[in-house]
Structure formats: structure tokens, C-alpha cells
Amino acid sequence: MPISPADILKILEKGARRPLTAREILGHLELPRGERQEAVRLLDELAREGVLVSLKGGRFSLPRKVNLVTGPLSVHPEGYGFVSPGDTREGDVFIPGRFLGEAMHGDRVVARVEPGRLKGKSEGRIIRVLERAHQTVVGRFESGDRFGYVVPADPRLHRDIFIPPASTGEARPGQVVVVRLDSFPGKNRNPEGTVVEVLGDAGDPAVEILTIVHKFSLPHTFPSEVEGELPGVPSQVSPSDYSGREDLRDLVTVTIDGESARDFDDAVAVRRETGGRIRLWVSIADVGHYVPEGSAIDREALERGTSVYFPGRCIPMLPEKLSNGICSLNPGVERLAMTAEIVFDEEGNRLESRFYPSLIRSDARLTYTEVRDMVVAEEARVIEAYSGIYPHLLVMKDLAWRLMEMRRRRGSLDFDLPAAEVVLDLRGRLEDIIRSERNLAHRMVEEFMLAANEAVATFLFGRGVPLLYRIHEAPDLEKMQAFQEFAAHFNYGMVLGREGVASRQLQKLLHEAEGRPEERMLNQVLLRSMKQARYDPDNVGHFGLAAELYCHFTSPIRRYPDLVVHRVLRAVLQQGGMKPGRRAQLQRSLPGTGEVTSQRERRAMEAEREIVDLKKCQHMAxxxxxxxxxxxxxxxxxxxxxxxxxxxxxxxxxxxxxxxxxxxxxxxxxxxxxxxxxxxxxxxxxxxxxxxxxxxxxxxxxxxxxxxxxxxxxxxxxxxxxxxxxxxx
Missing domain, CATH: 2.40.50.140 (Nucleic acid-binding proteins)
Incomplete structure (x- = not known):
């Protein structure tokens, strides 16, 4: 068996009383001569990643054993920072501004932990930068007496970047520019750079978007390799693609989305059956049919991880020819799909499920407003316009209520806090900020997607195949104890065991607070006590949904993990099931895919929040x-x-x-x-x-x-x- 990082870490954790040289580590490992070179390469790689530290004399050690920590540096706009070690046994280390050295916000660094000025408090000093987070910076260009300078758009990059006169390009004062960093900051010097792109005037809505795109390093143009593959993507479904698919074109199938949606990756159909049962078809665009694994389009989709949605603009994960074209379940045209067919009883329990490639034809593209007008307001004008579809919507409404009640019984949490929606005028400037509406039509679609995701995860888990789950870990016991104490001041009780709290306990507490003055307060404090959901091949369940098995299957146009799940499902459904080689390949790749896509999701959320915050500030100014x-x-x-x-x-x-x-x-x-x-x-x-x-x-x-x-x-x-x-x- 080849040497692994765990083998090396075990020696330095338990078998070393001092830092060891590579020769000494190899002696502990007792490796054959042919594997020694690989072990040395692995040592150097672990040192570059900061898992180990390389000391004078060619010795290696675990960072904490020599009072060092490694991790990303987060800098506050006021000029101090924190290093967050990957080791959960260590807390964040405070770095005073005078000890930041040449490091910048986001860099992966090594810091030495030293006694602080305050008794009992420790602080750190940056001694090495392992990996730079920024090769370029976006900001506002200004001219000085002898130098130009750029004020970074990210206030956490708290030092201005000096621009020599020969490096200003065509930038004018007040314009937003992209700067290539030619030198990094030192103890007594600012970073220097060269203007490589002028984005435009600050205050221009298009420039504001580009500023945030560059600030968060969001890929926003498709590389030539992707463009080169697009001519091979068809514009319509070929009859040759029908083979091996179930024909669902006779089902009354609809898409339900927002008014501004341009790509439709999910369509639904229902049928009421005997014994009070309802059969649900959730058909999802078969993106994997058009995006081969390992292709340039696929690699770019993984790099992006997700589509990013700004007010008035989307940065898609897939090129428009796919996302708005052949993969979009537009009404009246044939489309290829992967379908989850599920039967529910009167209590909303899943009785049976089946999954298969399909051929569908959507009968209508409905908006949330239209569905609300029919199933909630019962507006005759809209019902008449969709007279053939309206009876099916009533069945969907019935099923949605069943599913909501089923999830409530098992303890699923629903934080229905009001959200803001930015309204722009035709020039892209802020017109208003309003409450984002979430009505029964939204809930219907959400319930059907949740049901399909859960059914697919259960099916694939039962086949014992590697899968990328959507997990949501239980909150930390310490945070739940703090919430318990907080809620007790409003006379709300909850039971905590050694393993923490059951989601049903929290749901009961939130239900009791409905309509009371403290409802919003309790929702907000509890929400902040929760962990963030993420993607991982190690299933621990989804705490918030009270689901033992859950994955993302329903949005492969805009989320890469869904595309991964589609490929796993297709491999299982093929004759003979998943091949051993494919299983081994997934076991190797899924941990990295989960980490990358979780990070890309967080990046997209931060960027989306940033533009909304900017619009809010402009409004309040x-x-x-x-x-x-x-x-x-x-x-x-x-x-x-x-x-x-x-x-x-x-x-x-x-x-x-x-x-x-x-x-x-x-x-x-x-x-x-x-x-x-x-x-x-x-x-x-x-x-x-x-x-x-x-x-x-x-x-x-x-x-x-x-x-x-x-x-x-x-x-x-x-x-x-x-x-x-x-x-x-």
C-alpha cells in the first residue's frame, strides 16, 4: 500500500520527541527503496500546504508542537487580523497589525504564537506566507504627487497599492481598475502594482458588478476551450436521443419559476390515484447527457461551482447555449431529463420511488404569481387561461400540504424570515427595496424538490455507491446551551442531552413562539447558532430538514453537485450497475469535489450579499x-x-x-x-x-x-x- 499523509502525521504526532529530518522519518516508515522518493515528495507537499512546517536543518514538525499555527489570514479593516488553524483543537490566533509582515487578507500563512501584552492572552506573528490569495486587486485609482495609487475595493486589503507613473496605463482618477501586484507589502512599505484593466467609472451599475466579480475572483467569461466545444452542442433534441428513455410527453407537465427566470431545470407532474395516494414526477434537465465528464465545459463548471445571481444579472455556471437552450425545459419542445417518480400516501409518506432517463415536453411555463392567483386567490381570469392545467395544480397543492405536514411531524425546521429584494430600473439603478414574497406556490415547488432530493439520496445510499451528499451537521452543544439559556428568559424550555438537541425540540419551541413579540428574536438567535450546510461524501444527515439522507439532484444547470449526483445515478441505472473502476474513481474525487463546491457556494453567497449591501447603502445615502x-x-x-x-x-x-x-x-x-x-x-x-x-x-x-x-x-x-x-x- 502506498504511503499516505496519515502515515507521516502519525509518526510526528506520536513517535517524535523533537523535529525530525526526512531521513529520520523515512527510517520510521521502513519503506522499500522505490517508495522513498515518493515519501520525500509527500513531505515537501505537506510543508507547502502548511500541514507540516519545515524548520532549519531540514527538519519537519507538526506546527502546534513548535508553537506555530498555519491557516488562512483574515484581516480586519482596522489593520489587525486572525489566523484560523485547520486543527479544530486550536482557536483563532490574534495577529496585531505590527506583526502582519508581508501577509495580506486571505493569504495562507504560518504564524508563531507568543505571549500577548495582556496577561493570559496569546497573540501571533506572521513568519511565512505559504500561498498568496491575490495576484490582482480591484479598486479605485487616484493620482498622487509622484505616484498613483489604488484604494482596494475590499477594505480588508487595508493598504493602498502604489502605482509607478509608467504603470498607470490609461487610468484616470476616480476610475475603477484591476491591478497586478508586482510586489507585496513589507513592514514599512505598501504593495506596488501595474494597472492591467480599466473597468470604468465608479457609480456605473455595470462597473459595480464587475468590481465585485473581480473582488471575489468570479470567473465571468468562458475560456476559448469552452467556446470551442459549444458548436458540438445541439440546439434541439434529436430522435436518436429517444432510445433508452421513458416517454413522458403525454403527462401534463409544467415548470414553475419566478417572473425573471430564463433557465428552467425542473418540471413537475402529478396524478391522484386510488387509496388517497398521489404520484409525483419530478423531471430534471439531463445536463450530463450534453456535458461529458472531464470536458472543457465540465472543468469550467466545476471551477465556477454554481451560478451567481446579482440583481438584474446572472453569471451562469454553464454557457447560455446549454443553460438557456437545449438544457432548459422550455414549454412545447422535447427535452431530455432524469426523472424521479415517487408515490406518497395521505400522510405524505413516500411509499415507492423509481428513477430513469426520460423524454418530456413541458405544457406550460408558469410563474409563482400565476400559480398563487389560481390555488390561493382563485382568480377566475387566470384559472380560465390555464383551464387544462388548473385541476393538476389543485392536486399539487394537496400534495404540498401533505409533505409540509410530514416534515413538520419529523421535526424539520423552517426559518421563514423576511428577506429583501432589490428592484432596479431599466438603467440598472436602484428603484426600491421590498419584502421578498414567498407564497404557497414557492412552497409547492420547494416541497417537490426536497422530496426528489431525499428520494434520490435514499436510493443511491441503499446501493452502497459513493455519493456527494448535502449535509447539515447538528449545532454545537455549547451553542445550544447558550440558546437554551437565552430562550429560558422568555419562559421557553428545551431538553438537551449529551448528544445535543433534536431538531423536533427546536421546531416545537419556534412553533410556540409564533405570533409573539419574541418570535423574530428567537428565530434569529437560533439561526445564528446553526452550522452551514455543505457538500461531503460522508453522510451525517441534514439536521435542519430532519432528514437522514439528502443530496442535491434538482438543479444541475446552476449547481455542480447536482450534476455529480446525476452521473452517479446514471452509472447505477446502467445495465450491471456501477463498475468497480468508476466506484474507485468517485471515492478518490468526491472529497475534493465536495470541498471545492462548498467553497464556491460560500463565495457566491458572499458576492451576492455584497452587491445587495452596496445597493442598500446607495439607497440610504x-x-x-x-x-x-x-x-x-x-x-x-x-x-x-x-x-x-x-x-x-x-x-x-x-x-x-x-x-x-x-x-x-x-x-x-x-x-x-x-x-x-x-x-x-x-x-x-x-x-x-x-x-x-x-x-x-x-x-x-x-x-x-x-x-x-x-x-x-x-x-x-x-x-x-x-x-x-x-x-x-
Whole structure:
């Protein structure tokens, strides 16, 4: 058996009393002569990755045994940072600004842990950069006396980048540019660079998008290798593709999506059967038929990991010829699909399921609004327009309620917190911020997709094949103990065992809080106590859904893990099942695929949040001085975060602006309390605030407290109130 990283780590963990040379490590391993060179190569690779540290004299050690930590560096805009070791036994290490050295935010570094200035506190000093996170930086170009300089768009890159006169290109002051880093920062010097691209003027909506694209290193153009494969992608389904597929064209099948959707990767059909049973067909675009594994299109899709959705623009995972063309389940045309056919009883329990390649033809492209108008509002005009489909929607409504009730019984959590939706005008500029609607039509589609995902995961798990699961680990016991204590102050109880808490306990607590003043507060605190869902071949279940087995199967146009699941399913369904070679290949590749796609998902979420935060700040910059009602959404030692009730914007009410008392932070109760007046600012509490300041570059909105009884400010609020609201259609 070839040597593995675990073999080396075991020696240095348990068998070494000091750092060892490569020769000494090889002696412990007792390797054949032919494998020694591979072991040395592996040692060097582990050192480059920071799993080991290479010391003077050619010796190797585990970082923590020599007071070192390795990991990504996160820099605060104020200039200090933290290193997050991969070893969960170690906490984040604080790095004072004077000890950052040549490291920049995002770099993978080695830091030496040393006694800090405060008694009992340790801090770190960066001694080596293992891997640079940035070769280019996006920011605003300005001209100085002798040098130009670029102010990075990311405030965590807290040093300006000097641009020599010969390296400014055609950039003009105030424009947004992309800079190639020619030298990195030192203790007493800023980084230097060369302008390689001028994006345009700051404030241009298109430039704002490009700025965030570059800031998060999002691939936004397809390489020539991908373009070279596109001529081989057909524009319509060929009859030769029908072979080996079940023909579902006679089923009444529909897609249900938002008004602005352009690609449709899921279609549904239902049929009521005897004994109160309902049969559901969930047909998903067969992307794998058109995207061979290992092709340039496939490699680029993995690199992107997911489509990224900005207001008014999408950066797709797949080229438009696929995502909006042959793979999109457009109405009235034949499309290839992978179908999950599932039968449910009157209680919403899955009785049987079957999976197969299919040929479908969608009968209609419905919007959430149209479905809501039919199954909720019962509008005769819309029902008449879809008279042939309406009876099927009523069956879907019945099934959705069954599935929702089934998930409720088993303890599935549903955080139905209001979300903001940015409305843009034709020029891409902000028009309004409104509450994002989530009606029964949304819930219907969600329930059907959840059911299909769970059924596929159960089927493949039963076949014992490697799979990329969508997992959501149970929250940490320590965080649940803190939440238990917090909830107890509102007279809510929950039982914690040694293994933590069951999702059913949390669901019961949230149900009891429905409609009460503390409902929003409890939802928010609990949500922040949860871990983030991710992709992993090691199944631990999905805590939030209370599902033992769950994967992503329903969106291969916009999520790479779904494409992986499709390929695994196809391999199992083929004659003879999955081949041993394919099984071995998946066992090797899936851990890395899960890590990459989870990271790409987080990157996309951060980028999407960034543009929404920018639009919110731009909106509030025009409303400085206005007064709003809001509620406290978070509490920290330095103040309260307040979410405005009408415009879905969050800002900071800094503790320094509370001049009526000295306020102390009580972490376990998520509140600030006045030392003398005992005034309390707690999550969920109602407050009235005035917009004091907006920092567009840092995406920060600062509030000041608006006290009752000030008629001048009340008149100003009335005077500045918008004259009309934008009606959503």
C-alpha cells in the first residue's frame, strides 16, 4: 500500500520527541527503496500546504508542537487580523497589525504564537506566507504627487497599492481598475502594482458588478476551450436521443419559476390515484447527457461551482447555449431529463420511488404569481387561461400540504424570515427595496424538490455507491446551551442531552413562539447558532430538514453537485450497475469535489450579499437624516445592529451614540443594559433611529437613536416620506 499523509502525521504526532529530518522519518516508515522518493515528495507537499512546517536543518514538525499555527489570514479593516488553524483543537490566533509582515487578507500563512501584552492572552506573528490569495486587486485609482495609487475595493486589503507613473496605463482618477501586484507589502512599505484593466467609472451599475466579480475572483467569461466545444452542442433534441428513455410527453407537465427566470431545470407532474395516494414526477434537465465528464465545459463548471445571481444579472455556471437552450425545459419542445417518480400516501409518506432517463415536453411555463392567483386567490381570469392545467395544480397543492405536514411531524425546521429584494430600473439603478414574497406556490415547488432530493439520496445510499451528499451537521452543544439559556428568559424550555438537541425540540419551541413579540428574536438567535450546510461524501444527515439522507439532484444547470449526483445515478441505472473502476474513481474525487463546491457556494453567497449591501447603502445615502422604525437584529459589545421595518436595511447603532448612560454587554442575553437607568437594548426590541452616516466603500450604515417627543424630527420624517411605493407585479 502506498504511503499516505496519515502515515507521516502519525509518526510526528506520536513517535517524535523533537523535529525530525526526512531521513529520520523515512527510517520510521521502513519503506522499500522505490517508495522513498515518493515519501520525500509527500513531505515537501505537506510543508507547502502548511500541514507540516519545515524548520532549519531540514527538519519537519507538526506546527502546534513548535508553537506555530498555519491557516488562512483574515484581516480586519482596522489593520489587525486572525489566523484560523485547520486543527479544530486550536482557536483563532490574534495577529496585531505590527506583526502582519508581508501577509495580506486571505493569504495562507504560518504564524508563531507568543505571549500577548495582556496577561493570559496569546497573540501571533506572521513568519511565512505559504500561498498568496491575490495576484490582482480591484479598486479605485487616484493620482498622487509622484505616484498613483489604488484604494482596494475590499477594505480588508487595508493598504493602498502604489502605482509607478509608467504603470498607470490609461487610468484616470476616480476610475475603477484591476491591478497586478508586482510586489507585496513589507513592514514599512505598501504593495506596488501595474494597472492591467480599466473597468470604468465608479457609480456605473455595470462597473459595480464587475468590481465585485473581480473582488471575489468570479470567473465571468468562458475560456476559448469552452467556446470551442459549444458548436458540438445541439440546439434541439434529436430522435436518436429517444432510445433508452421513458416517454413522458403525454403527462401534463409544467415548470414553475419566478417572473425573471430564463433557465428552467425542473418540471413537475402529478396524478391522484386510488387509496388517497398521489404520484409525483419530478423531471430534471439531463445536463450530463450534453456535458461529458472531464470536458472543457465540465472543468469550467466545476471551477465556477454554481451560478451567481446579482440583481438584474446572472453569471451562469454553464454557457447560455446549454443553460438557456437545449438544457432548459422550455414549454412545447422535447427535452431530455432524469426523472424521479415517487408515490406518497395521505400522510405524505413516500411509499415507492423509481428513477430513469426520460423524454418530456413541458405544457406550460408558469410563474409563482400565476400559480398563487389560481390555488390561493382563485382568480377566475387566470384559472380560465390555464383551464387544462388548473385541476393538476389543485392536486399539487394537496400534495404540498401533505409533505409540509410530514416534515413538520419529523421535526424539520423552517426559518421563514423576511428577506429583501432589490428592484432596479431599466438603467440598472436602484428603484426600491421590498419584502421578498414567498407564497404557497414557492412552497409547492420547494416541497417537490426536497422530496426528489431525499428520494434520490435514499436510493443511491441503499446501493452502497459513493455519493456527494448535502449535509447539515447538528449545532454545537455549547451553542445550544447558550440558546437554551437565552430562550429560558422568555419562559421557553428545551431538553438537551449529551448528544445535543433534536431538531423536533427546536421546531416545537419556534412553533410556540409564533405570533409573539419574541418570535423574530428567537428565530434569529437560533439561526445564528446553526452550522452551514455543505457538500461531503460522508453522510451525517441534514439536521435542519430532519432528514437522514439528502443530496442535491434538482438543479444541475446552476449547481455542480447536482450534476455529480446525476452521473452517479446514471452509472447505477446502467445495465450491471456501477463498475468497480468508476466506484474507485468517485471515492478518490468526491472529497475534493465536495470541498471545492462548498467553497464556491460560500463565495457566491458572499458576492451576492455584497452587491445587495452596496445597493442598500446607495439607497440610504440619499436618506441621511431621515427617521425610521426598526428592531434590533444583533447585539455586540460595541453596539446594536438595527434592521429597519419598511426598507429591509440593517445598520449599526454604536454604543458611543447612546449618551444617556454607561452600557454593558451581557453576551448570554444578547443585550446591552444601562448601568444606572437599566435601559435595555436586546435582540428583537423595537427602536426608532435616524440615519446618521453612510460609508459606501465599507458598506456601513450608522444610526443614531431617535428619542420620542422631538416634534422637529417627526416633521422631517413626514416631509421626506416617499410619495409612492413601487407595486410589485
Amino acid at each position: 440619499t436618506r441621511v437624516g431621515e427617521v425610521f422604525d426598526g428592531h434590533i437584529s444583533g447585539v455586540t459589545p460595541f453596539g446594536c445592529f438595527v434592521e429597519l421595518d419598511d426598507v429591509f436595511v440593517e445598520g449599526l447603532l454604536h454604543v458611543s451614540s447612546l449618551g444617556d448612560d454607561f452600557y454593558h454587554y451581557e453576551e448570554e442575553l444578547h443585550r446591552l443594559i444601562g448601568e444606572h437607568r437599566r435601559r435595555v437594548f436586546q435582540i428583537g426590541g423595537a427602536v426608532r433611529v435616524q440615519v446618521a452616516r453612510v460609508d459606501l466603500e465599507r458598506r456601513q450604515i450608522d444610526f443614531s437613536l431617535e428619542e420620542e417627543g422631538d416634534p422637529l424630527r417627526r416633521r422631517k420624517k413626514m416631509k421626506n416620506r416617499p410619495k409612492k411605493a413601487v407595486k410589485r407585479v
